[in-house]
Amino acid sequence: MNQFFSNYIFRNIYKFIYKTLTPKAYKHNRRFWPxxxxxxxxxxxxxxxYFNKTLVSTNTTDILNTNKKCMLIATGxxxxxxxxxxxxxxxxxxIGVNGAISLNEIKFxxxxxxxxxxxxxxxxxVQKVLDTNCIFFTTPRCLDAILRKVDFKNIACQIKTIETIKDNIVEVFLNKEMRIETNKEYFFFRNNLGFSENIFSGVFDYFTVAYVSLQIINNLGYKQVYIAGLDMNNFNNPRFYENIEDKQSTLLDxxxxxxxxxxNTAALFFKEKGVCVFNLSKHSAVDAFEKIDCNNI
Structure with missing residues (x-):
């Protein structure tokens, strides 16, 4: 408890110093410095x-796929x-997101x-994810929230860190926020909405982890993608792993x-690349991808 209190005090001192000494464009880093x-x-x-001079996340190692097909498990x-x-x-x-880990029969x-x-x-x-040997993609802020709670040496998964793009602006980790160059060859734009082919230069975040996940899936090179639990409706209902008492709020509605x-932009991208994407949620509000019965997999 004393160690926690001490760390809490020092972190708040660091945040105050950083906020005082750096321009507004750097403010998103106040949790991270030094x-x-x-x-x-x-x-x-x-x-x-690196966290406290220990390497905690590397994006440099190759990621090899066991199969050419994958299934994204959303939480509808x-x-x-x-x-x-x-x-x-x-x-x-x-490939899982958020509470999908509660499906104990799946090896992610x-x-x-x-x-x-x-x-x-x-x-x-989250702890259940950290205890597996999966490859775990997360953001700097989420990584920091995890390392506040868990000693890195007790984390079993391999961590990859991605920076999200919102309104074409990326909050660069330990640097100032920047407006992206939309004409970069690895950014696909349709209807003013982007899809990134280079996830370590940034991924577009349009209010749902499923969209970020599709950019990661493309980067991993899968040719056939199934999506389960992508409902995007009935937002008053709990996610499959929740009940009324512990239901988290959402902005998706x-x-x-x-x-x-x-x-729709993602679907256009995958069509151009010859990647087949199927939605297994029969009554999903997402019509961009062909809906199929799970018995046809």
């Missing part, structure tokens, strides 16, 4: 993250309606969490129009 250091390549892509209530046998196929790599090869509020409210589920348009 505990973190980063290394980037010549193009500015994030490569390594429709998960409960699917035949659980689809989560046990040996020719599919499973990749996992993605970008919501720091989820980490604070459901750390019991406010931003549904933008989110659906973003998925």
């Amino acid at each position: 505990l973190y250091q980063v290394k980037r390549n010549a193009n500015g892509d994030l490569q390594e993250v 209530p429709s998960i409960k309606t699917l035949d659980q046998e689809i989560f046990k196929k040996i020719d599919i790599d499973y 090869s990749r996992y993605i969490i970008i919501d720091h509020n989820f980490i604070e409210s459901r750390f019991d589920l 406010i931003h549904t129009h933008d989110v659906l348009n973003a998925f």
Whole structure:
């Protein structure tokens, strides 16, 4: 308890000093200085993250896929309606987000969490992810929230750190926020909405981790993608792993129009690349991807 209190005091002192001495464009780093250091390549892509001089995240190692097909497990209530046998196929790599880890029968090869509020409210589920040998993609703020709670030496998964792009602005880790150059060859734009082919230069965040996940999935090179639990409706209902008492709030009901348009952009991108994407949620509001019955997998 004394150590926690001491760390809390020092972190707040650091934040005050950083906020006082740095311009507004750097303010998003006030939680990180001086505990973190980063290394980037010549193009500015994030490569390594150090916490207290210990390497905690590396984006430089190759990520090899077991299969050419993957399944993204989102957290809509429709998960409960699917035949659980689809989560046990040996020719599919499973990729989870947020509370999907509560499906104990699935062995996740990749996992993605970008919501720091989820980490604070459901750390019991985050801990389950950290205890696996998956490759875990997260943001600087989420990484910091985790390292406040867990000693790095006790984390089993391999961490990759990504920076999110909102309104075409990226809050660069340990540098100032920047407006992206939308004409970069690795940014795909349709209808003023972006999709990133280079996830370590930034990923577009349109209010849902599922969209970020599709950019990561593309970077991993899968040719056939199934999405389970991508409902995007009935927002008053708990997610499949929640109940009424522990249900987290959501902004998706406010931003549904933008989110659906973003998925349309993703669908256009995948079509151009010859990647097949299927939505397993029969009544999903997302019509960008072909809906199929899980029995047809």
